[in-house]
Amino acid sequence: MLKNLIKKSKSIHVLGASGQEGAAILAFLNKMGVKNVIAHDFCEEQDFKKSFEIFHKGLKKRERNELWKKIEISAKTFYFKDNYLENIFQADLIFAPQSWHRFEFNKKVFEAKRKGIPVFSMSQLYLEFNQGFSIGVTGSNGKTTTSNLIKFILSEIFPKLTVNLVGNDRANKQILEDVQTFKKDSILVLEMSNRQLKFDFPKTPIISVITNITENHLDEHNDFKDYAQTKAKIIGKNTKYAVLNYDNEFTREIGSKLETKVIYFSLKEKLKNGVYFEDNNVYFDNCFLGDLRDFQLKGDHNKENLLAAVATIIAYFLNGNKDYKKIEFSKYWKEFKTVSKRLELVKKVKGIEFYDDVSSTTPESTIKGLEAFKKDNVILILGGNHKNTDYRILSDYLKENKIKFYILPGNVRGKVKTRGIKKETLEEVILEILENALKKTKVLISPAGENFHTLFLRAKGGIKKMVIRANKQLIWKKYIDEKYKNLWRYHKLLNKKKIPERCFLQIDKDFSPLENFQENLYFKREDKNKLGSHKTRSLGYQISYLYYRDIKRAAISTTGNAGICVAAYSKKAKIDLTVFVSPKINKGKLSMLKKAKIDLRISEKSGEELKRFLNETSAWDLRPSRDINSVYGMKSLGFEIYEQMPNLSSKYAIFLYASSGSSLIGLFEAFSNLKKLKLIKSLPQIHVVQSGKVSSSALYFDKGKKNFKEGNPNIELRAKKMINCVKKTKGFGWYIENEEYENARKILRKSKIKIGEESIKAFAGYLRAVREKKKFKKAVVIVTGKRF
Template sequence: MRKLEGFPYKKVLVLGLAKSGTAVSQLLHRQGIDVVVNDLKAQDDNPSVHLLRSLEIKVIIGDHPLDLLDDIDVIIKNPGIPYENPLLEVAQSKKIPILTEIELLHYLHVNDLIGITGSNGKTTTTTLISEMLKESSIPSRIAGNIGHVASEVAENLAENETMVVELSSFQLMGIEYFKPKVAVLLNIFEAHLDYHKTLENYKYAKANLFSNQTEEEYLVYNADDEQVNEMIKKANAKLVPFSRKSKLPNGAYADDTYIYYNNTKVMKIDDIALVGSHNLENILAAVATAKLYNVSNEAIKNVLQTFVGVAHRLQFVANKEDRLFYNDSKATNILATTKALQAFQKPIILLAGGLDRGNSFDGLKPYMSNVKGMVVFGETASKLIDLGKEIGLENIEKVNNMEEAVKCAFQLSSPNEVVLLSPACASWDQYATFEERGNMFMNSVHKL
């Protein structure tokens, strides 16, 4: 077990249970740090509350008493808790540091770490990089937003293992010294503005991924993305670009036929199993990263010839009477849905809707030429109905839940068409997670 070395805080308030809060509370307790846990919504019968109290960790639930701040040195908060939380606002006025659990990776001395962020494609790219390392017999562990809590994995990481970590803007807001050996910045699109308030705040959070890097580290970045190109001007790391639009003197790029790295052919594009032009960007990012670890072309080919995607991300579900059903529940913003729409040439019945974050859906308009009908649900249903009417769709149906949506979409569709769940919204108005939403979709498809 790795030890927290140089951790300057003696008493920690962990704010928010969930998976990360529960894990980090146990980690700190094992490392001999004095921990108190506070969660607003948890009940006494919550298994995490029982577990932590059985370890004699103090757990306060039901409210956020401000006197908790009287004798603590630092807050480690659940990434999803906004900084406008009253307890956090008082903590900021008292200049109490507010971190997320990934900062602990610095004190656990995880030096061989690949960190992946971006508005879309994080999970696919993280998985591809991990698979390429494994195919090349490089020991690695996957963590972060995908898989296990990052600090929990880091505590038990072997010296010869590489950590491959998917990181959200919420996590990256709460760092001081954390830095990866290889940072991967995929793309930037206006997202999570209900949390970050402005695009500049969002970009600032994402840029934290490489803000502490030096010339000894690497930054793999999307040379096709204007926002990314602006952000990386402040980077100190060695720059490794990727592009699906331009030939590059170094880094990874694609033409109509091949993928290249440093102007050397890696493999034919036709041999890649994963569909969608947006996934080509994810693939190029993974190739560029893998090459920094000297992964062979053969290992890269073996992965890309067989990898067909991860759950809830343009995941093929079933063929029902010649209708092809795809689960893209991870599409929690407009950019992700535009990428999904571009992946298909066939007519599409689009299932969309969810949490209303105040945005319009005008950004979908240029990509809806193949959309034959829409089935909408959730808080944004009326906005999506307006969108459908504006582009002249005749088949627009509003439903209450996913089972109704699937049945309705099947009725609207014809053979040789695609039924695509790509909501363009977070799930939290009706479902706890996008995974729960996607599973409901798949279960409903299988019931047809």
């Protein structure tokens, strides 16, 4: 029927083009060579590819890109939000996703149906064009696990046969475009939801399975009777065997009216001509099939799913006149692992186990999940939206069994009458559990409602990653002092020899911003610190140390930024400060230094003058190359970046202009501390940027020369350490020529970003790295100082 319709149709419309079903249908029609296709998607045209990627995130990147290319050429016209369903009444045939009837914007499709335009789905195409054997599985609960069990065991028993499984899970790759190539001896296992069965099926599966029928999706049906009848549509004229749950009164009633051969399964009754469970063993018609000692799935409901799968495989054997008695079934089912999002243990932290049961969207399925942990200390997490079903059974169960549970937003809250702990986000629930729960607690995320993923998990990486992040938060909390949002926030990590809190000198009271400049590029705006430079970190620590040690005199030579910072801190510590600068110093910086109450000395040979001064006095040498405290202060920059970018790894790159190397070494030591604490798995790449005479570290990488500055052992030693740090992070060094600097400056000027010369060079280093195709996911340019 469908084959002829497709051939005869002059205009075929496909709805939900970016979705899993719509895209699969478009790829299928494209492979058939159908040219008269019009595609619709209720999104803005500019969001079409983004929507496609969201719906197909379960695919590998290569597979997703290949499918996208097919979709782009699959239709002669694409209609998006503003023109959605244009010319729909001129269609000869419409293909729609299973949920089309739920959306107000599809009301024209109802009208098209009334006009006699046929509306079909992806599932009908699978069954119509499949040349091999077909097994369809539906049910209010358990259909996904049952489908996976059937596929797994059949594949193990018949390794030479191709067994394909398709269903609702976005993690599954749709293979509709290849369905016509399936061989006659292949097996197609099709998981079929209530929404798919609302369509009419000219061709039904050869074996049709109904795991159970309980209240579900009543918001989409006239009543429960209508829902049950929809489920029964999986059994049709060409169905040879119906596999039904004997313990469920509704499936048992369906079976009593069938002319089709029926194989029942039961967890409670010993059946004749059926699969049943007794003394932890599985039997069919008194024939022993195996024991469940090594079956890995938890809960009686999973035993029931296994019985359904075994009954289906028995039906397959009987249909082909094969001898099932020689098969050692338990050999296969003991190897089966949990299906994703169905009582799946996703993470164990501090003895607390987190189970993902997000696919349990009804009260009954959540109770079955809880039953699996009857002997354990269990905490339940509920949330999402109900499907107009009765929640009294769940409310009573929670009360009778005194189960502690959290309930997240959604109208399930109003349905569950037993008092739970209300929270707004899954993150805060997980954090609270990790802080307070006892060891050996089982945490079951089983929402008893739909839309849980959309409301609480989308774009958050799943439950496992959320638990890992929450655990890291708790670890991190031990090492930070939340009173502060400056370098002293990390005083427990900066140096083993602690400076007492009474000596913490502060000027900045907040983090410097991390600004997104381009898609994967961020600027760490240290120029927006109160003193306009990242030097506030190193010198804030250095002067606090002098204040603690009661050292009253200090000196430094500087190009300006360090002088401005040290003057401010020295004033707080009441330290006599002498600053040596060159006459070539920036006028704006010089002006600020002159306003400070310091001993300011301008000399062509400021470095030599400083050395002489230090020899003649007892002043403390504040030069970062000579004072290790500068490195300790700079570690705070690395810790702060981590707080702003907690996913730091070797896929991230940090670009920094460095001269003395304190900031670079401080970053490296901070990242190394984070790795030791298991807060990051790998060190982010550190890319050192230099130019002019201060270039020995960058030139080591960029020109392949160990071009250390001769005659200065301190600089040589520090340069070697810088090179070693960069090597350990698998970063690189970039020597910036004047032309590259000017190019970077023009780009920033167009974006109206005013930053210091060294920061522009750091950005130029990033641009070089991109040109030379260095690999990193995200990059951070440290803006070390402002433009004066």
